[in-house]
Amino acid sequence: MHNLKTIYNKILEVLKSIEPKNNFIFQKHKPKLTDKELLALSITSEYLGIDSEYDLFRKLPFSLSSKIERSVYNKRRRKLFLELELMRSKLAYKFNQDEKYFIVGSMPLEVCKISRASRNSIYKEQNFSSPNRGYCAYQDTRYYGYKLPSNIISVGSCNPKRLLPLCSAR
Numbered sequence: 001m002h003n004l005k006t007i008y009n010k011i012l013e014v015l016k017s018i019e020p021k022n023n024f025i026f027q028k029h030k031p032k033l034t035d036k037e038l039l040a041l042s043i044t045s046e047y048l049g050i051d052s053e054y055d056l057f058r059k060l061p062f063s064l065s066s067k068i069e070r071s072v073y074n075k076r077r078r079k080l081f082l083e084l085e086l087m088r089s090k091l092a093y094k095f096n097q098d099e100k101y102f103i104v105g106s107m108p109l110e111v112c113k114i115s116r117a118s119r120n121s122i123y124k125e126q127n128f129s130s131p132n133r134g135y136c137a138y139q140d141t142r143y144y145g146y147k148l149p150s151n152i153i154s155v156g157s158c159n160p161k162r163l164l165p166l167c168s169a170r
Helices: 004-018 035-047 053-059 070-079 081-096
Strands: 102-112 132-136 141-153 158-160
Touching: 004 035, 004 081, 035 070, 035 081, 053 070, 070 081, 102 132
Parallel strands: none
Antiparallel strands: 102 141, 132 141, 141 158
């Protein structure tokens, strides 16, 4: 079993070097656990593969579990979703800024089976964002959906980019 407290402290140290702010959302009462510490705890649990809050709070040392309750942790974590994604992108940039070579690839993101494509109305509100039919040479399959491009650096971490609609092959 990994030492959760040690991993948490290392992640918190890296987050402190990236972002000087401790709290991102306004709260009337100053919380015992800052927003940055909560984000570090969330990233730590994700890193260790702890899916449930119950399991996380069972494994938390008293020094952390005494600072926040389970229900408060979950509510604040949901409110901090955008900050968490911003921290992740800053972390990825920090780790990848010295890389010289990238492998650029894409994967199909299927919205529905081709047989249902004509009846599908998902994501068809605007013409520029509507899914299209495509072919994946690697899997030798046809699909209806989007392409998900990504950059993979030499150490193997993946940085997914935004979704791209397929070019129509008419």
